[in-house]
Amino acid sequence: xxxxxxxxxxxxxxxxxxxxxxxxxxxxxxxxxxxxxxxxxxxxxxxxxxxxxxxxxxxxxxxxxxxxxxxxxxxxxxxxxxxxxxxxxxxxxxxxxxxxxxxxxxxxxxxxxxxxxxxxxxxxxxxxxxxxxxxxxxxxxxxxxxxxxxxxxxxxxxxxxxxxxxxxxxxxxxxxxxxxxxxxxxxxxxxxxxxxxxxxxxxxxxxxxxxxxxxxxxxxxxxxxxxxxxxxxxxxxxxxxxxxxxxxxxxxxxxxxxxxxxxxxxxxxxxxxxxxxxxxxxxxxxxxxxxxxxxxxxxxxxxxxxxxxxxxxxxxxxxxxxxxxxxxxxxxxxxxxxxxxxxxxxxxxxxxxxxxxxxxxxxxxxxxxxxxxxxxxxxxxxxxxxxxxxxxxxxxxxxxxxxxxxxxxxxxxxxx
Amino acid sequence: xxxxxxxxxxxxxxxxxxxxxxxxxxxxxxxxxxxxxxxxxxxxxxxxxxxxxxxxxxxxxxxxxxxxxxxxxxxxxxxxxxxxxxxxxxxxxxxxxxxxxxxxxxxxxxxxxxxxxxxxxxxxxxxxxxxxxxxxxxxxxxxxxxxxxxxxxxxxxxxxxxxxxxxxxxxxxxxxxxxxxxxxxxxxxxxxxxxxxxxxxxxxxxxxxxxxxxxxxxxxxxxxxxxxxxxxxxxxxxxxxxxxxxxx
Numbered sequence: 001x002x003x004x005x006x007x008x009x010x011x012x013x014x015x016x017x018x019x020x021x022x023x024x025x026x027x028x029x030x031x032x033x034x035x036x037x038x039x040x041x042x043x044x045x046x047x048x049x050x051x052x053x054x055x056x057x058x059x060x061x062x063x064x065x066x067x068x069x070x071x072x073x074x075x076x077x078x079x080x081x082x083x084x085x086x087x088x089x090x091x092x093x094x095x096x097x098x099x100x101x102x103x104x105x106x107x108x109x110x111x112x113x114x115x116x117x118x119x120x121x122x123x124x125x126x127x128x129x130x131x132x133x134x135x136x137x138x139x140x141x142x143x144x145x146x147x148x149x150x151x152x153x154x155x156x157x158x159x160x161x162x163x164x165x166x167x168x169x170x171x172x173x174x175x176x177x178x179x180x181x182x183x184x185x186x187x188x189x190x191x192x193x194x195x196x197x198x199x200x201x202x203x204x205x206x207x208x209x210x211x212x213x214x215x216x217x218x219x220x221x222x223x224x225x226x227x228x229x230x231x232x233x234x235x236x237x238x239x240x241x242x243x244x245x246x247x248x249x250x251x252x253x254x255x256x257x258x259x260x261x262x263x264x265x266x267x268x269x270x271x272x273x274x275x276x277x278x279x280x281x282x283x284x285x286x287x288x289x290x291x292x293x294x295x296x297x298x299x300x301x302x303x304x305x306x307x308x309x310x311x312x313x314x315x316x317x318x319x320x321x322x323x324x325x326x327x328x329x330x331x332x333x334x335x336x337x338x339x340x341x342x343x344x345x346x347x348x349x350x351x352x353x354x355x356x357x358x359x360x361x362x363x364x365x366x367x368x369x370x371x372x373x374x375x376x377x378x379x380x381x382x383x384x385x386x387x388x389x390x391x392x393x394x395x396x397x398x399x400x401x402x403x404x405x406x407x408x409x410x411x412x413x414x415x416x
Numbered sequence: 417x418x419x420x421x422x423x424x425x426x427x428x429x430x431x432x433x434x435x436x437x438x439x440x441x442x443x444x445x446x447x448x449x450x451x452x453x454x455x456x457x458x459x460x461x462x463x464x465x466x467x468x469x470x471x472x473x474x475x476x477x478x479x480x481x482x483x484x485x486x487x488x489x490x491x492x493x494x495x496x497x498x499x500x501x502x503x504x505x506x507x508x509x510x511x512x513x514x515x516x517x518x519x520x521x522x523x524x525x526x527x528x529x530x531x532x533x534x535x536x537x538x539x540x541x542x543x544x545x546x547x548x549x550x551x552x553x554x555x556x557x558x559x560x561x562x563x564x565x566x567x568x569x570x571x572x573x574x575x576x577x578x579x580x581x582x583x584x585x586x587x588x589x590x591x592x593x594x595x596x597x598x599x600x601x602x603x604x605x606x607x608x609x610x611x612x613x614x615x616x617x618x619x620x621x622x623x624x625x626x627x628x629x630x631x632x633x634x635x636x637x638x639x640x641x642x643x644x645x646x647x648x649x650x651x652x653x654x655x656x657x658x659x660x661x662x663x664x
Contacts, residue, residue, distance in 0.1 A: 194516060194532075195525040201513045204502035211462065211500075212575060213488040213517030222523050 016271075017185055024177040028170055037169045038241075043281045044173075044180035045237045050262045050273035051187050052230035057259075058267030059191065060223045061203030062116075063124040066131025067258050069111065070104040070228040072138070072250020074235025077103025079151045079245045080144075085158030092161035094175045097236030104232015105225060107134070112224035117217055119206055131255055138247045150246030166240075176237050183233055188270055190226065199223045260302045266312025275313050293354045300350065319410070328413045335402070335409035342398030349392025352377075356384055431456055432633035433470075438579075440475070443610045445620045448630035454613045455497055457630065458581050462494045463487045474579060489517065493577035497584045497613070499564045501571065503557030507548050510556050510567055512539040514574030539574065546570035546600060562593040566600065573604045580605065582612040586619055598622060621645075 027040055049071055056062040078100035085091040091099075111134075115126040138145040145151065156167025164171055190196045198219045201209050206216035239245050248254075257280070265276020280298055287294035309316050323329055360379040377384035431453045438444045446454050459465040461472050463484040471480045479487050502510050512535060519535040530536065543549050546566045551559060556567060569585055585601060586594045598619055601610070605623075614620045620627060621641050628638040629650050637647045644650055 189528070190525050192528050192530065193525045194521045194527070194529050195523045197509065197513065197529055198516070198523065200505055200509075201502050204504050205500060207464075208496075208500045208502065208571075209513075210484040211464075211488055211494055212514055212571070213485050214523075215483065215485045219523060222525070226525060 017181075017188075020184075021181055024181055028173055034169055037173050039281070039285050041169070041173050041176050041237075041241045042285070043278050044176050045234050045241065046258075046261065046277035046281045047274050048180050048183045048237065049231060049234035049258055050265065050277040051184055051270075052227045052234060053258045053262045054267055054270075054273045055187060055190070055199070055223060055227040055230070057262060058269075058272070059196070059203065060199040060220065060227075061119070062220060062224065063127075063259075064115075064224075064227075064255075065124055065128040065252075065259075066111070066134065066255050067127075067227075067231055068250045068252075068254030069131055069134040070107050070231035071235035071238065071254065071258075072134070072245070072247070073107035074100035074104035074232025075239040075245035075249055076138075076145055076151060076235075077106075077232070078236035078239035079153055079243075082153040082155060082158065082239065082243070083151070086153055090159050092159050093155050093166040093172075093240060094161060094179075096155075096240055097175075097179050097233050100236015100239060101229050101233035104235060105229040107232070108225045108228020112221050112228065116220035116224050119202075119216070119220065123220075131250075131252060135247055135251050138250070145247060146245075148247070150244050150249075152244040155240055155243055172241060176241060179233065179237055183230055184274070187230060191270060195219070195222055195226075260298060264298075264302055264305050264312055266314030266316075268311050269314040269318060272312050272314030275317075279313070291355065291358070293358045296354050296358075297351075319414075323410070323413045326413075328416070331413050332406075332409055335406045339399065339402035339406040342395050342402050344395070345391050346395025346399060349388050349390070349395055352384070352388030352391060356388060431460065434630070434633070434635055436628055436635055436638065438609060438611055439626075440609055441607070442625040443605055443612070443623055445624035445627045446611065446613050446630055447615075447617070447620055447627060452630040453633045454630055455583055458494060458583050458613065462492065462581060488575070488577065491578040492581070493572045493575055493579070494581035495568050495572040495583055495585060497587065499561075499568050501556040501564060501567060504555060506553045506555055507559070507567055508539055508543060508552045511542045511570050511574050512536070514571035515539050515542070515576070518575035518577075538576075542570045542574045545573075545604065547596070562589055562597075565589065565593075565597065569597075569600060569604065573608075577608070579609040580611070582610065582614075584613050584615060586614065586616055594619060 024044075028037060031037070031040065049067075052070075053064065053067050056064045056067070078096045081091055081096050081099040082093075085093070085096070111127070111130045115123055115130060118126060139147060155172065156165045158165075166172055166175060198209065198214060201212075202216045202219050202223075209216045209219070235245070235249070238249070261276035261280035262273045263276070264280060265274065266272025283298055283301075284294060287297060291297075305312055311319070320329075320332075323332065356377060356379045359377075363379050379385075434453075434457060446457065448454055456465065460467055463479075463482055463486070467480060471478060473479060474487075474490055474492055477490060479490055479492070482490075502513060505513065512529075515535055515538045519532055519538060521529075521532060521535065543552060546569060548559075548563060548566060548570070551563060556564065559567065565585065565588075569582065572580060572582070582601065586597045589597060594616065601612070601623060612623070614623075624641060626639060627641055627644045629636050629644060629647075637644050637650045639647070
């Protein structure tokens with residue numbers, strides 16, 4: 001007897017993927033500037049990387065502190081392939097990410113062989129060690145990894161494919177977006193395979209899995225290897241985009257960034273990391289041009305999510321799904337509207353404090369006070385500081401009063 | 417089935433030479449006072465703990481020292497005294513996880529799980545058997561206690577193991593829930609070998625074909641319920657007042 005999924009279900013699952021594909025095709029026609037295109041490329045790479053990270057954290061219960069190692073090795077592998085292509089080997093640019101994926105897989109097989117023997121805290125600590133080891137190891141072989149400068153090549157110098165040389169940003173975007181879409185789809189399909197489900201089971205209760213005929217360590221190893229493969233693919237895409245790979249790409253900062261974006265997006269749902277990757281990439285680029293403090297903001301956002309919304313942005317959004325379907329959003333508007341000014345005040349206060357603090361050093365060194373969002377504030381005077389503190393305290397008190405009411409309104413809307 | 421088992425934790429000797437034979441197809445209950453080593457015995461047989469000495473065999477095959485998953489794959493499944501499920505998976509997913517190995521599911525990542533037809537049918541069957549069809553898509557972590565205990569049994573039997581160990585399946589249940597659990601255990605043990613640890617003597621005498629009494633790490637009696645009930649050693653060592661009540 002074979003049980004087939006009903007056609008309706010297949011269609012419902014296919015619609016978001018088709019929409020995402022359409023969006024990826026349409027976006028470069030809407031956002032035509034070179035800046036926007038490179039931002040879109042960054043987002044696509046971050047999406048693949050964050051999804052591969054969540055194969056471990058959200059789906060497999062493995063906190064990998066060194067995930068950028070696989071991105072890094074993927075990048076180096078792809079760049080060396082690119083150099084071969086520049087030297088005349090027939091390897092068109094769209095195939096380079098495959099080499100990246102193999103590089104990530106090879107690194108993950110090696111690291112996973114040690115790390116996946118353990119779970120939980122021990123696993124996390126081993127990956128931390130692997131990350132240190134990898135960065136140090138890469139610097140030991142400047143002939144292969146280019147030392148501090150890294151390895152660089154020219155993606156357009158390789159063989160052309162159908163007349164395209166992939167030198168322009170828009171052609172590179174087409175390759176990167178297509179790979180990102182395919183990789184995301186493959187990672188979603190994986191969640192519906194035996195290994196994907198076993199990963200969930202191992203996350204929830206490894207001991208019970210071992211009493212159901214599977215060795216949890218073997219499951220972790222396989223999941224780890226697959227995750228490394230996709231992280232390597234992301235590294236290959238980044239190599240294609242940047243035409244350079246350096247050891248700093250695989251350092252602790254990059255590993256921390258992917259943890260941040262995945263958790264902020266939400267580890268409990270498949271599409272959570274996508275939200276986080278898009279948002280954090282946008283924040284880093286958009287805020288990065290306005291203020292020096294953007295990393296502080298993404299750190300604060302991370303802490304806020306961990307404390308108040310452990311399901312991430314995706315978790316908050318999906319909690320409103322039932323309300324939306326029942327057509328009861330209207331009931332939420334009043335109490336949410338009451339809470340919103342409190343949130344705005346608190347955020348304004350925090351931003352004020354952060355910007356003042358970042359300006360303080362510069363002004364002490366003799367720079368003129370720069371405007372903060374149009375306001376000129378002197379960080380040496382007490383007035384702006386007092387205002388920022390007052391805004392924050394007022395917002396916090398407001399939220400303390402309004403947030404429980406908004407929450408109660410949501411609960412009532414879900415239950416009725 | 418078990419020969420000369422020994423297990424010590426540091427200086428504390430928990431199991432001191434247990435010999436026990438369970439016959440194919442019977443329902444065998446293991447009883448004994450708290451601390452007699454009943455759960456430890458199960459851990460030793462199922463591979464959760466390693467043996468200091470002795471041999472365990474299953475259907476003539478030596479399974480001593482094998483890891484839990486290898487023992488499961490030779491046909492022995494077990495449940496846990498403290499419910500051990502996958503809390504963030506649905507009831508159906510829990511049962512399917514239990515049935516996967518028995519339906520030839522390896523670690524495949526190139527094949528959809530929905531494509532394993534008989535597996536889905538098996539999970540649905542067990543779902544009905546344990547009476548949780550109306551809770552099919554609820555997360556196991558959100559079930560009521562008695563429902564979790566029923567699911568615990570379901571996950572254990574879903575793989576189709578020929579020998580099943582149940583560790584206090586009715587612990588903490590109300591009288592009505594216990595009654596339902598007894599029906600369930602009776603139904604699922606048809607055609608299999610069942611070994612259960614149970615404190616509720618009513619359940620034991622209702623279900624068991626034979627009973628073994630464990631006290632201070634040794635089997636002090638094995639036999640049909642009436643023989644065990646009448647055994648003076650058992651009465652002094654364990655049953656005591658409870659036996660008086662039963663006879664009364």
